[in-house]
Amino acid sequence: MITGMERLIAAANGQKSDRIPVFCNLLDQGAKELGLSLKEYYSKGEYVAEGQLKMREKYGYDNLWSLFYVGKEAELLGCKNIIYSDYGPPNVGHMVIRKPEDIHKLEIPDDILSHPKFEETLKCLQILKRESDGKYPICCYLTASMAMPSLLMGMEKWIDMLLSGPADLRDELLLKTSDFFKKQLAAYKAAGANIFLYSNPFGSLDFVPNKLFEEFSIPWIRKDIESIDPKSLVYYCGGARMNPVIDRVIKKFGFGTFYLSPFDDISEGKQIIAGRALCAGVINDIKLIAWTKTEIKTEVKRMLDAGMQGDRFFFGTLVMPLAIPEENIRTMLDAVYDYGSYK
Amino acid sequence: MISKIKEAYNQAIFDTDKNAALRIVHEALQKGVTPETIVFNVVVPSIEYMTTSIRQNFGASLAQHFMTAQIAAQVTDEMLAMFSTPSKIIGKLVIGTSQGDFHGLGKKIVIGCLKAQMIESVDLGLNVSAEKFVNEAINHQAQVIGISSMMLHTARGENACLGVRKILIEKELERKIKIIVGGAPYRYDHELYKSVKADAWAENGIAAGKVIAQLISEVQP
Numbered sequence: 001m002i003t004g005m006e007r008l009i010a011a012a013n014g015q016k017s018d019r020i021p022v023f024c025n026l027l028d029q030g031a032k033e034l035g036l037s038l039k040e041y042y043s044k045g046e047y048v049a050e051g052q053l054k055m056r057e058k059y060g061y062d063n064l065w066s067l068f069y070v071g072k073e074a075e076l077l078g079c080k081n082i083i084y085s086d087y088g089p090p091n092v093g094h095m096v097i098r099k100p101e102d103i104h105k106l107e108i109p110d111d112i113l114s115h116p117k118f119e120e121t122l123k124c125l126q127i128l129k130r131e132s133d134g135k136y137p138i139c140c141y142l143t144a145s146m147a148m149p150s151l152l153m154g155m156e157k158w159i160d161m162l163l164s165g166p167a168d169l170r171d172e173l174l175l176k177t178s179d180f181f182k183k184q185l186a187a188y189k190a191a192g193a194n195i196f197l198y199s200n201p202f203g204s205l206d207f208v209p210n211k212l213f214e215e216f217s218i219p220w221i222r223k224d225i226e227s228i229d230p231k232s233l234v235y236y237c238g239g240a241r242m243n244p245v246i247d248r249v250i251k252k253f254g255f256g257t258f259y260l261s262p263f264d265d266i267s268e269g270k271q272i273i274a275g276r277a278l279c280a281g282v283i284n285d286i287k288l289i290a291w292t293k294t295e296i297k298t299e300v301k302r303m304l305d306a307g308m309q310g311d312r313f314f315f316g317t318l319v320m321p322l323a324i325p326e327e328n329i330r331t332m333l334d335a336v337y338d339y340g341s342y343k
Numbered sequence: 344m345i346s347k348i349k350e351a352y353n354q355a356i357f358d359t360d361k362n363a364a365l366r367i368v369h370e371a372l373q374k375g376v377t378p379e380t381i382v383f384n385v386v387v388p389s390i391e392y393m394t395t396s397i398r399q400n401f402g403a404s405l406a407q408h409f410m411t412a413q414i415a416a417q418v419t420d421e422m423l424a425m426f427s428t429p430s431k432i433i434g435k436l437v438i439g440t441s442q443g444d445f446h447g448l449g450k451k452i453v454i455g456c457l458k459a460q461m462i463e464s465v466d467l468g469l470n471v472s473a474e475k476f477v478n479e480a481i482n483h484q485a486q487v488i489g490i491s492s493m494m495l496h497t498a499r500g501e502n503a504c505l506g507v508r509k510i511l512i513e514k515e516l517e518r519k520i521k522i523i524v525g526g527a528p529y530r531y532d533h534e535l536y537k538s539v540k541a542d543a544w545a546e547n548g549i550a551a552g553k554v555i556a557q558l559i560s561e562v563q564p
Contacts, residue, residue, distance in 0.1 A: 156448045163406060262531070
């Protein structure tokens, strides 16, 4: 039987397997599978790995996640409080940077792999690697240098500093978060992850105007990935649109995959990429909560009609909300397996 | 002259250049333009201009929204102190993020823009309970409650807008206090505001002013 990894490699090489690859990003749902609260679930790497493996087996999609929740990166840099909810992802409850001196004091751990706050993630990765045995790609989530400060000081303060300075403090912080990005990526790679999601809302013109994109986003992307094979990276703007920048990003950096926004036109995205990279068409998964089965199938068909023109395409979700009914997840996936079949 | 000032100010906002925007305003004052004219004929139209450009092209960037609001608030504060007669406030809003939500950028943009539109806002901060939203609206005699949520579960939660609506019904305040919601989940599902029982939603902080002004006009004294 063909594996998720084989499907992905075929798509990346412009070849057809049995169907398009499907990346379904179920995270919090793992707690429900194991009958645990979200707080218990995220307390142990063994639980997260088991949840990921069970859900992939249950639904049949192609990827596994080593991501617990986005705020976990802030814990590696000193965040002492994560706020849990029973209904959705945990939140950062302690801002590491509250005053300018905190930027000077911010220390980037040299060895992420042996950092106590990485211990459970490492356990999760080791289990996923052992159990998936190369059959299913293991994804990791890496926040770009320009986006990481929002987890450390809040988006409001970060945008203010980005736009109005002080420039020396801003640059000092970005140098540190860029260093953190590189060290995290190396740790995940060493631990067995093979899909590296470069998450950067500031890589979208929905977040910054073109002038700032050129002035800040481009140089800091360059800095982040300077010693990394860009083909191994997935360009992702946290759900913000990327079509207007894809051509520039390919020409300047050569990212291997573009994970579109649900608001990007898939046909347009594919035309811009023009076979130079793999492209994910991404569903607006919040709508999956209320859509009927017919609406879900219609939307999946619309997306795949646009994306399957030509090659190098796969189907993706954002981080699926916990409130999506299980039967709607199944309806979406069955529709993708059906309409996305090459047989 | 005003149209040239407006044009230059709008360009500064689009370039997220706060210093340039402030310089344009101060030069206008030196040339004899009144503070009232600057607020009502330069700052408020620039917010409307940004709203229009957002509608036409799905979005000027978040950075531009932030800068529009920040400069609007700063200029309005400065000009209000120089008004020849005190400005007339058209209404009041209490605003905060829903319980469990710690993302304050959206509400900051709303507050910044409202000031120039002569709507007073009371910032209740982050992680605000339904009870606090209603109690503070009563205490401040606000016509509108603004609830900002960045995450789906904090938008749909029982202690967010749904909870506020429940209390307004219990206290028979529905005609006196309206609810507006906003934040990322509402942009992904334009019908979501109905399922959380809000009166209205705004696509972004910049556009919220008009919706809030409309809600204020609908409130029965």
